[in-house]
Every structure is written in structure tokens, then in C-alpha cells.
Amino acid sequence: MRMKRYIVNALPEAVAMIRTDLGHDAVILETKQIHVGGFMGMFRKKKMEVIAAVEGGAGKAPAKPKQVPAPEVGAALQQLLLQSSKGTAAAVSPAAASEAESAPVAHNVSRPTESSPAKPASLKEEKEQFIINEIRELRDYMKKLSKSGAFAQTYSESIAALQNRLLEQEVEQRWIDELAEALQQEEQSRGEILTQREAWALAYDWFSAKLKPFTNEGIREDTRVIQFVGPTGVGKTTSIAKLAAEQSIKHGRKIGFITSDTYRIAAVEQLRTYANILDAPMEVVFSPADLTKAYKALEDRDLILMDTAGRNYRSELHVSEVNSLLHSSEQSEIILVLSLTGKFKDMTLLADRFKKYGIRKAIFTKCDETVVYGAIFNLVMEYELLPTHIASGQTVPDDIAPFHSKSYVEMLLGEADHE
Ligand SMILES: Nc1nc2c(ncn2[C@@H]2O[C@H](COP(=O)(O)OP(=O)(O)OP(=O)(O)O)[C@@H](O)[C@H]2O)c(=O)[nH]1
Ligand SMILES: [Mg+2]
Structure with missing residues (x-):
């Protein structure tokens, strides 16, 4: 035939x-x-x-x-x-x-x-x-x-190379297809195939345009309280310490800490250590009722960072439990902390659970322990999450930076392999 x-x-x-x-x-x-x-x-x-x-x-x-x-x-x-x-x-x-x-x-x-x-x-x-x-x-x-895929669309070499790169980066197939199609249409209208450099440059524009609505202002100046939630061991407490240092040293804000992580003695001590280093007060809360008292005790503070216990948030009960604790009348933001070393499927489950409770911001940690960054793009697009920061190491306070879509897209695309 x-x-x-x-x-x-x-x-x-x-x-x-x-x-x-x-x-x-x-x-x-x-x-x-x-x-x-x-x-x-x-x-x-x-x-x-x-x-x-x-x-x-x-x-x-x-x-x-x-x-x-x-x-x-x-x-x-x-x-x-x-x-x-x-x-x-x-x-x-x-x-x-x-x-x-x-x-x-x-x-x-x-x-x-x-x-x-x-x-x-x-x-x-x-x-x-x-x-x-x-x-x-x-x-x-x-x-x-x-x-059976026998008619799978064929693309030029440059587009195929880009598709491979994005597949390795675990960008979801539907985005890879959408981009490949856009680039192929560009080739058709130019009447010639794209070089790798051109394909990469157009992909860069494409990702930047997609991420544009989700760029955020980081921590707003009028924010009084930030509560951090996320599964066990992702780096919530460490990220809090890093951000506390950033906000107090760079922005001169008076910081206070609250922890509701009373499940482990070591967890309270971990935050207290950072609080002592920064010479900032810390309150421990055991129930939502304690929160009002804690806010009162910290009322002279510009910014209160609140640590929560890492839990298994696959349980809906734990999600709603943390939500009841987070409910407060203060000018507050909630940030979901996710580790890039986690499995993408688990991240989507969490994002899905927490989205119900109006959580829209996220910090992505352990960027230094992986070479695969597609999860951020996938989650941002699917759950309209605003990435605020990226953490890339254990050192407090240095290993955290505000999320910039420009550097993120560069990381995601890597270098075009010029012939
Ligand atoms: N490589 C790397 N390690 C990190 C990063 N952020 C945190 N860690 C390490 O991850 C481990 C857990 O960090 P924690 O801040 O205690 O994590 P947590 O989410 O508060 O944990 P729980 O309170 O037990 O739920 C520590 O050894 C941190 O040093 C990061 O960006 N990169
Ligand atoms: Mg912790």
C-alpha cells in the first residue's frame, strides 16, 4: 500500500x-x-x-x-x-x-x-x-x-533530539507533543527544518510563555505568617531556616518561629537551634487553640515562619488535620514543600490533595540530588502551583534561591548539542 x-x-x-x-x-x-x-x-x-x-x-x-x-x-x-x-x-x-x-x-x-x-x-x-x-x-x-503506532508522526532531527531531552527530563508526553507540533508547524511555514540551536531557542520561548502566568513575587512584603507543609524529610525545617536567614539578613525583617511538629523531640530542637542562631523567638503549639497564644507572643515580629510535622499525606485525614491547624486569621500563606527526588506520581497526589485546601505555592528541594527537572513544569501546569524557591543543598542559609523561570527552563533544556 x-x-x-x-x-x-x-x-x-x-x-x-x-x-x-x-x-x-x-x-x-x-x-x-x-x-x-x-x-x-x-x-x-x-x-x-x-x-x-x-x-x-x-x-x-x-x-x-x-x-x-x-x-x-x-x-x-x-x-x-x-x-x-x-x-x-x-x-x-x-x-x-x-x-x-x-x-x-x-x-x-x-x-x-x-x-x-x-x-x-x-x-x-x-x-x-x-x-x-x-x-x-x-x-x-x-x-x-x-x-499500533505504525504511523507515529515523524519529526526532523532537531525536534526529535529535543523530544528525547524532554523525555529524559520526564516532561509529560502531552507537553512534548504540543511543543513538537508547534515546532513542526514553524518548519512548515519557514519551508526548512530547524537547526538544533533554533529548536532549542524556540523551545525556550515556548516554555517561558507557558510558565509566565505562574511566575510569582516570592514572599510578599505584607505576608505575616508562612506555614510550611509537606511529606516527611523533604526539607521543610531546613528550608524554613534558609528563608528565615534570607528574610532577616537581606530584607531586615524580624523573624519569629512556630512549630507544631511535636511528634518528635528532635524536630523541636532542630528548629530551636536555627532560632537561636538567628536570635529569634520560637513558640511550640500542641493544638490549633495554642496558635492564638503563639501569634500574641510573636506580635512584634514582621514575619512568622511555622513548621509542621511531615506526615503521610496520602491519608486524607492528615491533610484535613493540617488544614485545621493552618486555618488562621493572620495574613498568611501556605507553602507546600516537595523534594525533586520524590516520585512524580506521589507529588501529583499531594498537589491534588492540598489544592483542595487552596495551597498554591511550592518550594522544590533537593534539586542538587537529581538531574531530572520536568516534575516542576508538569505540576505547575496541572495544578497551577506557583514555585517560590528552589533549594539545592544542605547548607543553611546559602542553598536556596527564588524560582526564576529563565534559569529553570535553561536547566530543563540543557545545552543544544550543536553539530
Ligand atoms: N541535598 C539536599 N538535602 C536537603 C535539601 N533540603 C533539605 N535537605 C536535607 O534533607 C534532610 C531532611 O531535612 P528536614 O529539613 O529535616 O526535612 P523535614 O521536611 O523538616 O523533615 P520532617 O520534619 O522529618 O518531616 C536533612 O538532612 C537536610 O539537610 C536540599 O535542598 N538538598
Ligand atoms: Mg522538620
């Missing part, structure tokens, strides 16, 4: 090309509206993509004189032809195809022809039935093939 893909303005244009290229036995397997040209959704032109195929060897079938002129095509075949505009297979008959496009509804009504009314099955009808069956079989075969 030979297959060809045509990008045309309208179906009749394709039909003429198909007849010349593949001959009269060709069938249209699929038609769909596409947009070509432009970049990132702008300046695109509407076109039609037509995929046609012909049974048999690779040789070009000679253009034969028309065998089944459209007006003689029976109602059943017309019906099938019509389906082609919905993406199913159809025999190529130029006149019928152009009519199918311009007046599709008319074809649904069976049109009496001179020979048709109440006649027993004629040779012509038998032939038609035969063609219809052939087309149906072919259509089923094509469906099977496309499901």
Missing part, C-alpha cells in the same frame, strides 16, 4: 493531486482541518490535511479515465463518501468529494437516479457494495495500524 499526505486549501485540490499521484483506485483515509504556519498560536493559516492511500506496489498508478462518475454513485456509496469529511475512509471521486465538502447534508438524503427506484440489485449496485466492503476493511486495517 502507498500512502500520501497532502496539505491543501480545499478537498478538490487534493483530489486532483491524489488522482495524479496515486491513480483512481486511491482512497481518502482521513481529512482534517489543520492550522499551519505562525508560532505559538499566532499568524496561523487554515488548511486541510488529506491522507490518501492506494492498494498495491510502490509504483505510481497511471491516471485512468473516470470510471464511476459522481452523479451515478449510488446512495450507499455517497453516504460512505460523506463520512470521509468526518475522518473516515472514502473512495476518491473528485466530483463527489467536492460536493461532499460544499453541501454535505444533501448527500444524507438518498437522491433518486434514473435507474434506482425499486429495482432489484443490479450489477452496478453489486459493484458498489463490493467497493464499500473493501473500503470498510481498509478503514479497519488503517485504524489498527494507527493504534
